[in-house]
Amino acid sequence: MEYISIIISAVFVNNIVFTQFLGLCPFLGVSNRLSTAIGMSGAVLFVMTLATIVTYLIQTYILVPLEIGFLQTVSYILVIAALVQMVEIIMKKVSPQLYQALGVYLPLITTNCAILGVAILVIQKDLNLVQSVVFAIANALGFALALIIFSGLREHLDIIDVPEGMRGVPIALVMAGLLSLIFMGFAGIVS
Amino acid sequence: MNQWKNFTKGFLRENPVFILLLGLCPTLGVTTTAINGLGMGLATTFVLVMSNIVISLIKGVIPDKVRIPSFIVVIASFVTVVDLVMAGYAPALHAQLGLFIPLIVVNCIVLGRAEGFASKNNLITSLIDGLGMGFGFAFALTILGGARELLGSGALFGYKFIQGDGMLVFVLAPGAFIVLGYLIAIVRKINNKRAQT
Numbered sequence: 001m002e003y004i005s006i007i008i009s010a011v012f013v014n015n016i017v018f019t020q021f022l023g024l025c026p027f028l029g030v031s032n033r034l035s036t037a038i039g040m041s042g043a044v045l046f047v048m049t050l051a052t053i054v055t056y057l058i059q060t061y062i063l064v065p066l067e068i069g070f071l072q073t074v075s076y077i078l079v080i081a082a083l084v085q086m087v088e089i090i091m092k093k094v095s096p097q098l099y100q101a102l103g104v105y106l107p108l109i110t111t112n113c114a115i116l117g118v119a120i121l122v123i124q125k126d127l128n129l130v131q132s133v134v135f136a137i138a139n140a141l142g143f144a145l146a147l148i149i150f151s152g153l154r155e156h157l158d159i160i161d162v163p164e165g166m167r168g169v170p171i172a173l174v175m176a177g178l179l180s181l182i183f184m185g186f187a188g189i190v191s
Numbered sequence: 192m193n194q195w196k197n198f199t200k201g202f203l204r205e206n207p208v209f210i211l212l213l214g215l216c217p218t219l220g221v222t223t224t225a226i227n228g229l230g231m232g233l234a235t236t237f238v239l240v241m242s243n244i245v246i247s248l249i250k251g252v253i254p255d256k257v258r259i260p261s262f263i264v265v266i267a268s269f270v271t272v273v274d275l276v277m278a279g280y281a282p283a284l285h286a287q288l289g290l291f292i293p294l295i296v297v298n299c300i301v302l303g304r305a306e307g308f309a310s311k312n313n314l315i316t317s318l319i320d321g322l323g324m325g326f327g328f329a330f331a332l333t334i335l336g337g338a339r340e341l342l343g344s345g346a347l348f349g350y351k352f353i354q355g356d357g358m359l360v361f362v363l364a365p366g367a368f369i370v371l372g373y374l375i376a377i378v379r380k381i382n383n384k385r386a387q388t
Contacts, residue, residue: 019364021220025299028212070275073293074267081260113216113297120293165376169212173372180365 003134005190010138013189016114017146018180023114027147028172037151039098041144045137047087048115051080052136055119056129076119084109114143150176198319201327203385208331208371209378213299217291218332219367225348228336230284231291232329234277236322238269238295243309243321250310262305263296270295300328331374338370 016022023044030040055076063069087109092099109115118139122132153175162171207213217235222228245265253261274292277285285292295301304324309317340346343362345353360366 021216021364021367022294024215024219025213028215070271073271073274073296074264077263077267077296078260081263113294116297117216117290117294120290124290165380166372170372170376170379173368173375177365177368177372180368181360184363184365 003131006131006134007138007141009190010135011142011145012183012186015142015146015183015186016118016139017143018176018183020117022117023112023143026109026112027143027150027176028169031147031151031154031172034148034151034155037147038144041140041147043087043091043109044112044114044143045140047080047083047109048118048140048143049133049136051076051083051115052119052122052132053129054079054083056122056132059123072120072123076116080115080119114139146179149179153179194316194319197316198323201323201325202330203378203382205324206327206331206378207300207324208328208335209375210382211300211303212375213303214301214328215371216294217298218335219364219371221288221291222332222336222339222367223343223362224340224346225333225337227284227287228332228334229329230281231288232325232332234273234288234292235295235298235300235328236325237273238266238298239301239304239325239328240318240321241269242266242301242305243317244314246305246309247312247314247317258310259302259306262302262310266301266305267296300324335367335371335374338374339366342366342370 010016014020017024017027026040026044030036058075058079059072063072063075088099118136122135125135127135150172154172157171157175166174201207203209205211208215208218214235217231221231242262242265246262249261249265270293273295274285277288277292304320308320312320337347339361340348343357343359343366345351345355345357358366361370
C-alpha cells in the first residue's frame with residue numbers, strides 16, 4: 001500500500017514535469033515525435049533507476065560515514081555522467097536506429113535535472129533503498145506519461161493553424177500549462 | 192568581437208531563456224515571485240561567470256576526451272559554494288529555491304556556455320560572455336517572476352498594490368508554462384521588429 005501511494009503520488013499528483021518542473025529540456029526537445037519520446041522515456045527510466053540506486057549507496061556508505069555531505073552535488077553528477085556514457089555505448093551497439101533518433105539528447109540526459117533532482121529528493125525525503133527505487137521508477141513513469149501525452153498533442157499541433165507569433169514553442173508551452181492544469185485535478189488523491 | 196555586443200547579446204538577441212530555451216527547469220520552478228527569480232538568476236550568474244573564467248584558463252590543460260566531465264566538476268564546485276553561502280547568509284531565499292540550487296549544476300546554460308564558448312575563447316571574452324548570459328538569464332527570470340506575481344497576487348517584489356487575491360493559477364504550476372509561452376511570443380515579435388528595421 002505504501003508503495004502504491006508512492007507511485008500514484010509521483011506519477012499523477014506530484015508529476016515530475018508538470019508540478020516539479022524537472023526534466024523540461026528533454027520534455028520540450030524530444031517531444032516532436034511520439035517515437036523519439038518513447039525512446040527518451042526508456043533511456044530516462046533506465047538511467048534514473050540506476051542513478052538513484054548508486055547515489056543512494058554512495059550517500060549512505062561513503063558521504064555520511066566520512067561526514068563529507070557537502071560533496072553530494074559533485075559526486076552525484078559524476079556518477080550520473082558515467083552512467084549516461086555507459087547507456088550511450090550500450091544503445092549504440094544494441095539499437096543504432098534508436099541511437100540515431102535520440103541524437104544529441106542522449107548525452108544531455110547528464111544535464112537532465114530530473115535525474116539529479118530525483119537522486120537528491122530521495123535523500124531529502126529520507127526514503128530507504130526499496131522506497132527509493134520505487135520512487136525513481138514511479139518518477140520515470142511520470143516523466144514518460146507527460147512526454148508521451150505531450151508529443152502526441154504536438155503532432156496534432158503541426159496541422160493546426162496557429163497565429164504566427166505563437167507558432168512552435170510558445171503554443172507548446174501554453175498547451176503544457178493546460179496539461180499541468182489537468183494534472184492539478186489529481187491533487188489530494190493521496191495524502 | 193565587439194565586447195559590448197558580446198555583453199548585451201544575452202538580453203534579447205540570444206536570451207538564454209526566451210530565444211535559446213535553455214535552463215527551463217529553474218526558470219519555471221522558482222519564478223513564483225520577482226525576488227525568487229532575481230535570486231536564482233544572480234546565483235546562476237555567479238556560477239556561470241566563475242566557471243567560464245576557470246574553464247577558459249584551464250582549457251589548454253584538459254584532454255579533449257574528458258573535457259565534459261572536467262567542466263561538470265568545475266561547475267559543481269561553484270554550485271556547492273553558492274549552496275553553502277546562500278544557506279549561511281540568506282536562509283529564507285535558500286529555503287524558497289530549495290532543490291533548484293544544487294540543480295544549477297545541470298542547468299544547460301552553464302554547461303552550454305562552458306562547452307560552446309569558454310572552451311574556445313580567452314579569459315576576458317569568456318568573463319564578459321558569462322556576465323552577459325547570466326544577466327540575461329536573471330533578467331528573464333525576474334520578468335517572468337514579476338509577471339506571475341503581478342497576475343497571481345497583485346504584488347511586485349513583495350509590495351502589494353492591488354487589493355484582493357489575484358488569479359491564483361498564475362502562481363501555481365500551470366501559470367508558469369502559460370506566462371512563459373506568451374513572453375516568448377512577445378520577445379520573438381520584438382526581435383523580428385528589430386531585425387526588419
